[in-house]
Amino acid sequence: MIKDIAFTAYPAKDVAGLRKWYEDTLGLKFSGPYEEDGVEKYNEAPVGSGYFSVLTTEWADRQPGSASGVVFEVDDMDKTVAELRGKGLDVEDPYSTPVCKIASFNDAEGNKVSLHQVTVPH
Structure with missing residues (x-):
């Protein structure tokens, strides 16, 4: 039935601006x-095997700041947190x-973004 996650989509008033924020901040x-x-x-x-998407609020039927589901896997939590704090x-x-x-933070439009590091593999 379910075999993978195709994509996660976050709403944005300014898709180009939020895209640039994710490029500059997280390197996507x-x-x-x-x-x-x-x-x-x-x-x-x-x-990974899916996609992270930003889409206009016209299509999402949600407002910026209403998303909270994306969790990005990182290799080194402490290093990643320090790098992001260094970017403000x-x-x-x-x-x-x-x-x-x-760990979590908000993107440029107020959506919650989380980071995850496995410490004990499944």
């Missing part, structure tokens, strides 16, 4: 915009579970 490489009347409405970046992000202190570390 977007594949190219879908535009209407010269305005970027959708874009996606490959991450207000990243919460990582917390540990029995199997991982997690």
